[in-house]
Amino acid sequence: MNTYMQTHKFLIQKNIKPSVQRTAVMEYLMINRVHPTVDEIYLALSPDMPTLSKTTVYNTLDLLVRKGAAQMLLIDEKNARYDADISKHGHFICQSCGKVSDIFNLKPELFEIPKHPQYTINTVEISYTGICNECKSN
Amino acid sequence: MNTYMQTHKFLIQKNIKPSVQRTAVMEYLMINRVHPTVDEIYLALSPDMPTLSKTTVYNTLDLLVRKGAAQMLLIDEKNARYDADISKHGHFICQSCGKVSDIFNLKPELFEIPKHPQYTINTVEISYTGICNECKSN
DNA sequence: CTTTGTGCAAATTCTTTGCACCAAA
DNA sequence: TTTGGTGCAAAGAATTTGCACAAAG
Numbered sequence: 001m002n003t004y005m006q007t008h009k010f011l012i013q014k015n016i017k018p019s020v021q022r023t024a025v026m027e028y029l030m031i032n033r034v035h036p037t038v039d040e041i042y043l044a045l046s047p048d049m050p051t052l053s054k055t056t057v058y059n060t061l062d063l064l065v066r067k068g069a070a071q072m073l074l075i076d077e078k079n080a081r082y083d084a085d086i087s088k089h090g091h092f093i094c095q096s097c098g099k100v101s102d103i104f105n106l107k108p109e110l111f112e113i114p115k116h117p118q119y120t121i122n123t124v125e126i127s128y129t130g131i132c133n134e135c136k137s138n
Numbered sequence: 139m140n141t142y143m144q145t146h147k148f149l150i151q152k153n154i155k156p157s158v159q160r161t162a163v164m165e166y167l168m169i170n171r172v173h174p175t176v177d178e179i180y181l182a183l184s185p186d187m188p189t190l191s192k193t194t195v196y197n198t199l200d201l202l203v204r205k206g207a208a209q210m211l212l213i214d215e216k217n218a219r220y221d222a223d224i225s226k227h228g229h230f231i232c233q234s235c236g237k238v239s240d241i242f243n244l245k246p247e248l249f250e251i252p253k254h255p256q257y258t259i260n261t262v263e264i265s266y267t268g269i270c271n272e273c274k275s276n
Numbered sequence: 277c278t279t280t281g282t283g284c285a286a287a288t289t290c291t292t293t294g295c296a297c298c299a300a301a
Numbered sequence: 302t303t304t305g306g307t308g309c310a311a312a313g314a315a316t317t318t319g320c321a322c323a324a325a326g
Binding site: 072074075076077080092094095101103106107109110113114116117118119120121122123124125126127128129130131132133136 | 210212213214215218230232233239241244245247248251252254255256257258259260261262263264265266267268269270271274
């Protein structure tokens with residue numbers, strides 16, 4: 001089975017009606033695990049889907065997040081970024097090149113939801129900033 | 139000594155030339171620990187400083203962050219927020235009312251900088267989302 | 277003087293909205 | 302045929318830029 005059909009199936013499991021556009025966006029996120037921006041997704045897909053609109057990309061990403069099929073990252077000041085990996089992991093952004101990378105193997109305690117008398121906490125986001133090796137050596 | 143003069147002194151310690159505008163922005167951040175947006179700071183200060191421009195507020199906040207006198211929070215999708223408290227603590231945003239609160243007393247391990255072969259990490263940001271009690275009961 | 281900071285207006289960028297058309301059930 | 306999805310254009314909001322004037326040293 002190809003990735004398009006796998007993605008189609010995945011969306012149904014997540015209770016998302018799989019249109020061609022939605023499947024393409026989700027498939028793109030699943031294959032390109034670089035935390036793309038809305039624009040990057042739109043620019044990557046539009047050559048093969050000339051009528052695709054950015055509005056649909058926005059709508060689809062909102063839907064994917066609401067249904068728990070993806071997460072929005074607030075690590076890049078400039079743009080929202082999206083990640084198909086909703087497992088517990090952190091992110092790193094290089095303040096020089098802006099690339100966003102996964103940080104796996106963090107202690108599970110980091111993702112524990114703290115008990116707080118005033119707030120009911122649902123999600124945890126852990127973000128690191130710094131410089132990547134490539135930028136450092138230039 | 140009043141808070142204005144204390145702030146003035148603080149800016150000098152941080153190697154920031156203390157103009158009236160810069161001192162006012164920093165003082166506002168130090169007194170109002172509610173993680174205000176640029177607009178909130180501007181609207182709060184402009185009655186007493188009618189010529190203040192939002193550009194100056196932007197410039198000043200950038201400078202404060204670069205000099206380590208404040209931090210920018212990327213927890214609110216809509217706007218950047220600023221915090222004069224640069225000690226290790228987390229933040230919570232209520233997805234209903236949008237208010238951003240401090241989360242103190244988190245385990246110090248959470249703020250440890252992980253060693254990573256590819257990245258030199260400088261800062262850690264820990265953000266929680268959920269619902270606050272007030273919104274819950276409404 | 278010379279450098280640095282401020283503030284206005286305009287421009288840019290990201291995101292949302294309104295609405296007409298299309299597609300699927 | 303009804304509901305929901307898509308896509309265009311326009312609107313809205315946040316932030317940045319260019320430039321002239323003001324302030325400080």
